[in-house]
Amino acid sequence: MKECEERTVICENVTVKDGRLRFAGQDCGELARRFGTPVYLYDEDRLRANCRRFVSAVKRAFGEGGFVLYASKAAAFRQMYRIAGSEGLGTDVVSCGEIAAAQAAGFDLSNAFFHSNNKTDADIAYAMDRGVGYFVVDCSEELFALAVAAAERGIRQKVLLRITPGIDPHTHAAVRTGQVDSKFGSAIETGRAEEMTRLALSLRNLELAGFHCHIGSQIFTADPFVRAARIMTDFAADMRDALGYTAKIIDLGGGIGVRYVEDQPSCDPGEIIGEMAAAMNERCAERGLPLPRVAIEPGRAIAADAGMTLYTAGSVKRIPGYKSYVSVDGGMTDNPRFALYGSPYTVIAAEKADEECSERFSVVGRCCESGDIIGENIPLPPSVGRGDVIACLTTGAYHFSMSSNYNRVCRPPVVMLKSGGAYLAVKAQTPEDLLRGEV
Numbered sequence: 001m002k003e004c005e006e007r008t009v010i011c012e013n014v015t016v017k018d019g020r021l022r023f024a025g026q027d028c029g030e031l032a033r034r035f036g037t038p039v040y041l042y043d044e045d046r047l048r049a050n051c052r053r054f055v056s057a058v059k060r061a062f063g064e065g066g067f068v069l070y071a072s073k074a075a076a077f078r079q080m081y082r083i084a085g086s087e088g089l090g091t092d093v094v095s096c097g098e099i100a101a102a103q104a105a106g107f108d109l110s111n112a113f114f115h116s117n118n119k120t121d122a123d124i125a126y127a128m129d130r131g132v133g134y135f136v137v138d139c140s141e142e143l144f145a146l147a148v149a150a151a152e153r154g155i156r157q158k159v160l161l162r163i164t165p166g167i168d169p170h171t172h173a174a175v176r177t178g179q180v181d182s183k184f185g186s187a188i189e190t191g192r193a194e195e196m197t198r199l200a201l202s203l204r205n206l207e208l209a210g211f212h213c214h215i216g217s218q219i220f221t222a223d224p225f226v227r228a229a230r231i232m233t234d235f236a237a238d239m240r241d242a243l244g245y246t247a248k249i250i251d252l253g254g255g256i257g258v259r260y261v262e263d264q265p266s267c268d269p270g271e272i273i274g275e276m277a278a279a280m281n282e283r284c285a286e287r288g289l290p291l292p293r294v295a296i297e298p299g300r301a302i303a304a305d306a307g308m309t310l311y312t313a314g315s316v317k318r319i320p321g322y323k324s325y326v327s328v329d330g331g332m333t334d335n336p337r338f339a340l341y342g343s344p345y346t347v348i349a350a351e352k353a354d355e356e357c358s359e360r361f362s363v364v365g366r367c368c369e370s371g372d373i374i375g376e377n378i379p380l381p382p383s384v385g386r387g388d389v390i391a392c393l394t395t396g397a398y399h400f401s402m403s404s405n406y407n408r409v410c411r412p413p414v415v416m417l418k419s420g421g422a423y424l425a426v427k428a429q430t431p432e433d434l435l436r437g438e439v
């Protein structure tokens with residue numbers, strides 16, 4: 001029998017052999033039958049490799065003081081915190097829910113950075129009482145509230161200020177955050193960032209640890225990151241000159257892009273981080289500023305290509321002269337990213353991966369909404385039909401975490417693949433789970 005070559009699709013952990021799609025070396029058709037569909041799959045080795053890639057790039061670029069925070073909004077179930085923690089990453093959290101999940105996973109919360117542009121008094125109390133290490137502060141109201149809460153507890157709370165460097169990274173408007181008119185942070189340009197620095201330094205129960213920025217997400221080129229690094233370093237030097245305050249930490253946020261479809265580039269985080277470090281070193285030398293500890297906060301680049309979603313096709317509908325649909329047993333409830341951002345995906349009939357994809361389909365979900373779309377114009381084999389396993393690639397970031405129960409559809413389980421085996425990380429929701437808490 002002729003041995004078929006194994007070919008790679010999008011990312012090296014996704015391959016096709018003998019017409020069958022494999023993820024992390026395992027057969028997707030068999031996984032679909034074993035765990036049911038829809039199912040979120042995660043490749044634990046890939047997650048760990050992504051974590052290590054960032055840690056080594058950051059240490060190489062910024063020295064031993066450099067550190068990586070996993071932006072857990074990308075996928076915030078317990079096992080993700082365990083994996084990130086065991087690889088030496090801290091974490092970025094944005095809600096009590098994420099703090100609770102991290103804590104339940106045994107994550108060291110002194111390495112947690114609490115973001116969010118509007119933390120309530122209850123959020124602040126929850127986080128402080130659990131020993132969250134750093135608050136990344138967005139506004140003066142939060143500074144005052146933190147100072148009061150810290151005084152009540154007799155502690156000095158470490159904080160960073162979220163600074164808006166005034167950069168438009170030319171990514172989707174909904175995930176752009178670094179421009180002056182952003183809802184996030186204090187702009188350098190308007191003088192607000194300096195006012196916030198003065199205020200933070202004047203509050204006795206707060207310890208200003210440094211500055212943070214995050215310019216946006218799904219950015220493919222080094223240039224906006226390099227500009228942000230330069231602007232933040234200059235800002236830190238300006239604050240040293242104006243106020244005699246030297247920042248210990250500069251956190252440059254996340255945002256490195258990930259390849260979802262063939263015509264997108266794949267980014268090398270090491271290269272981008274190296275360029276950021278070169279810019280910072282240069283500015284620090286010019287301004288006589290000691291290099292602070294530098295943090296990077298990747299979410300998507302850690303989780304996205306470690307994930308895949310499997311569905312089962314139901315109906316196939318051809319409307320002659322118009323378009324054709326394949327409906328799957330999930331949709332916008334487990335993946336709202338097409339509906340929100342028009343994000344493109346690579347979709348493959350997992351057990352027909354070598355059949356010629358000579359027809360184009362809209363792959364749609366099961367919700368009562370026409371915008372419930374996984375992908376438009378998806379090439380699939382004409383034989384695609386009920387019962388076929390349909391794989392959507394690169395779904396490890398912002399899928400589980402953005403899933404919803406619209407139409408009371410239950411969230412799929414999360415299955416981790418590891419060394420040829422598989423284990424359940426999150427159980428599938430049941431209709432009874434959804435009713436819990438209702439009178």
Ligand code: LLP
Pocket residue numbers: 071073074092115175214216217218253254255256297298299300301337341397398
């Ligand atoms: N740090 C901060 C403060 C952030 O707000 C974010 C993402 C990150 C780090 C991580 O960014 P990443 O490395 O994942 O690009 N739901 C959107 C993405 C929203 C990103 C929000 N903030 C999506 O599905 O594309």
